[in-house]
Amino acid sequence: MPLSSRWLPYPAASLAALGLLFLALPMACRYWLGWSSWPGYVSDLGLGGLLLLLSYRRPWLAAPLALAWALLLLGNAELVNAVGRMPEPSDLKYLSDPQFVSQSTQGGGIRYPWLAGALALAVLACLLLGRSGGPRPPRYAYALPLALLLGHAVQQYRAPSEDDQWHLFSLPHKALAEGISRARVALEDWYAGEDSGLPPDIAGLSRLDLSGTPLLPGGGKARNLLIVTLEGIPGAYIGKSRQLLGTPYKEDLMPRLSQWAERGMLTPDYVLHSHQTIRGLYAMLCGDYGKLDSGTPKGVELLASQTRNLQCLPHQLRAMGFRTHFLQGAGLRFMAKDQIMPHMGFEQAHGRDWFRNKPYLEFPWGMDDKAYFEGALRYVQQLRRERQPWMLTLLTVGTHQPYSAPPAYLQRYPTAKQAAIGYLDDAVSDFLAALEKQGVLEDTLVVVTSDESHGLENVRLASAWGFNLMLAPKQDRLPAVKTGVYGHVDLTASLLDYFALPVPDNIAGRSLLRDYATPREIISYTNGLLRQHDGKVFTECNFQQVCRRYESSGFIADHAKYLGRVSGRQARLVGQRAALLDQSISGGQLGQRYQFANRERIDLKPESRDDWADNLIGAQYLELPKGTRTRVSLKIDALSLDRRGANLRLLTKEFDRDTSLAIPALPPLKRGESIQLSFDFANPQTRKAFSFHLLGEGHGAIRISDFSVVTEPLPPELVANQAVGTTPEAAAH
Structure with a gap:
């Protein structure tokens, strides 16, 4: 028909x-x-x-x-x-x-x-x-x-x-x-067979380079260090950065911070190496690239090392007599920052629970930015009463999705996101002005940067574009603009160099306090794109493992001369370099052993409403490799429960969604007793962004004395026959 x-x-x-x-x-x-x-x-x-x-x-x-x-x-x-x-x-x-x-x-x-x-x-x-x-x-x-x-x-x-x-x-x-x-x-x-060559050379990416000419011979004059980390802010929001890099983006969402950038040393071509806060904090505080993929963050892997953590900036400054402090607006347990930050060397680490001042608006992730910086100002005042030099790292949360701001800002801007950015601009600028008024800038090096970039549509490389602003005593000794390509991987070496302190050989990066005659290599993974720059050629590889090559003296640029594409083995060398950098802590070993319990008192809520905000344990976004078995052990003690006790639930999620793993149920926890549980499950395929969520409801407090997660390779003969599921072995006491 x-x-x-x-x-x-x-x-x-x-x-x-x-x-x-x-x-x-x-x-x-x-x-x-x-x-x-x-x-x-x-x-x-x-x-x-x-x-x-x-x-x-x-x-x-x-x-x-x-x-x-x-x-x-x-x-x-x-x-x-x-x-x-x-x-x-x-x-x-x-x-x-x-x-x-x-x-x-x-x-x-x-x-x-x-x-x-x-x-x-x-x-x-x-x-x-x-x-x-x-x-x-x-x-x-x-x-x-x-x-x-x-x-x-x-x-x-x-x-x-x-x-x-x-x-x-x-x-x-x-x-x-x-x-x-x-x-x-x-x-x-x-078709081509196995590679016969040696692994790609990553020395240019992983080595420490202090060969440049110092801007401050003998070090800077500051006694203290304050690092202000703004959630998700791209470099395009800084007016001077836009001007110097020639971006077509014209929205002036942070005019007041842009004015502060005119007063300090600004690094406009500043690279953010990844998305996710914990990865950004690790790179900037430990002088190493965070994971250049979606695997287990290195901050979590750091918990299994008793040596690499000693090279992080807080440990280094603490060994030199600094009091080291970390203060963020959100709760600390998420992503195990309650353990990671002390392990990096912070003597004191505080989150949402530290603040006693009333927030100006309800925000699901923590303190709004104005209230946060008011609390942070009091924290600085407390530190200044001490005789020892101090390091304080701040982390905001107000410009995290979902974006929220007071009604006056929501009326002024067309979107909630822009309103939240404007609210942060006023809050951080008022904070810096208060520091100046109180004389803090006279003896403290202030670094303003961001943990990651939430990106901008139609702005080239915005997802990897950060900024670094240094406000230092005797600012006239530093240039207004630091030329060259730098990134978060350079911050640890730069700050140790500023204070004229020894820099560990096994961290990576260059110093922003030095001028270099030769270009450098740097790498980033954002928005699903792996980008490598060798100082002359910029290579960007997409999810299809097809790479574009450009002639470019800088990393962040509005446009660059297209040199053509590469694919196949030549393109995969970029990915192989990233994979080698990813092994800087694990050394490529499959075995993983993490202990997420900190044995601190945890006050329960009468009702648990949110799997994220009410999570009692920080075991999030783990990667469990293919062909392994994961064993979990936990022990929970009742500290001061009422006669009704507490109800506990343990959930598992992959990419933020509930999994089908048959995790054994936790029995009710009674006053004066403990619960012990152990179970294991196979990983026939790689599990990425795998999270544990421990939720509790009751009146009183508990202590998590054990929450260990051990992942080990299975014998080869068992891998093919391993079924998905759990084999629980639980006991309650």
Whole structure:
């Protein structure tokens, strides 16, 4: 039968609903969000057309596809707006998690309610109008969307674009392309055989370099050190950095901090090596690259080392007579900072519970920025009453998603994110002004920087663009602008160099307090892109393991001369260097032994409402390698419970979503008693971003005296036969 006569009986309403959901809405969304590019529209048409053909006249398939498609489209738009990056394939697991969505949209709400509403109506129309039975599209109808996807793949492989990934791919298409890329690389490896060469040289990335000419011969004049770390702030928010690097970004969201940047030594070409706070803190305080992938953060791995932690800046300064302190606006237990920060050498580490001043607004993660800096100012006043020199590291939380600010700021700015940034600008600037008024700047080196960058759309390299501002006594001895490429990996060496203290040989980096005649190597992994710069050539590798090469004297630049692309083994050398740097603590060993209990008193809440905010243990975002078994042991003691005791729950999550592991239930904890539990589970595949969540409800306090997590390789003969699950061996006392 001719195609036309078979096609005409198809219900036009059902076809229109599917076309609206899979084709019209994605392209309209791309246009209105400012993501227009012809590869992006080809991606929408190719994958959307394929899903339309698969869904038509198949209601049993159309329903889950429609729901998943709508959720991914909305989640992609929200995440790009919130943190300036497209979800990676592993992130897809939690985009449908109601808890994640509710927590992430708390306060500011969904950024694009019109998109959510349009998608909901389109999905409802597809479900109501779809019907089973009748003929389906002929097989050759699939040729057009497949040809579009093939053409897209060829174009991106032969001439990859500099545009952000969300300009070029729909989210499911990106995941599909990554899977195909892995298969292509595996085929290349099989065809070429094993590598016979030596491992790539990483000396230029991992060595300490103090060969430059000192800016302050004999060291600086400050007695104390204050590091102010601003959550998620990119270098583009500093006016002088924008001017010097020639970025087209013009929004002046932090004008007051930009004025302070005119008074100190600013390093505009300053590289952030990764996302996630704990990774940024580790790099800046320990003179080492954080993980250049999504594996277990090195800050957590540091807990298993009794030697590498001694090289971190707080330990080094403490050994030289400094009192070392850490103060953040959020709770300390998340990501085990209650243990990591003392292990790095902080004599005192405090979080949300330290503050006695009343916050100006309720914020789910901790203190709002104004109240936080008011508390931090009192902390500085306490330190100044001591005779010893001191180091204080501050970490804000107010510019973390969900963004929140007082009503006056929300009325002044078009988005909650911009309002939160403006609120931080006023708070940190008032704090610096108060320090100056009290004379703190006369004897204290103040460093203002950020832990990571939440990125900016349409700003090249914004996800890796940080800033470093130094306010020092006798500021005129330092240049107003520190030229050259530097990053968080350089901060430990720089600060030890400022105080004319010995710098351990096994940390990496250069000193910002020296001028160098030769360029340097540096590396970063943000927004799913691995970027390496050797001083002359900038190489950027995407998720398909295709790398673009540019001629560029700096790392952060608005534009650079394109030199062409590389793939295959030459491109994978970049990844191999990153993998070797990732082993700086573990040495490549598979065995992992972590103890997350700190034996401190923990006051319980009558009700546990949030798996994250109410978590009692800091074992988050671990990587459990393939072919291993993880053994968990814990002991919980009742300290001062009432007669009703306490109810405890232990949950496990992977990429922030509940897992299916059969973790044994914890029995009720009674007054004056203890609970002991041990269990193990296999890891037939690598588990990434794996987290433990211990929740407790009751009146009184408990102590976690043991929470050990041990992961060891399985014998080869057992790996293939190992089943997913747990073999609990629990006992209550």
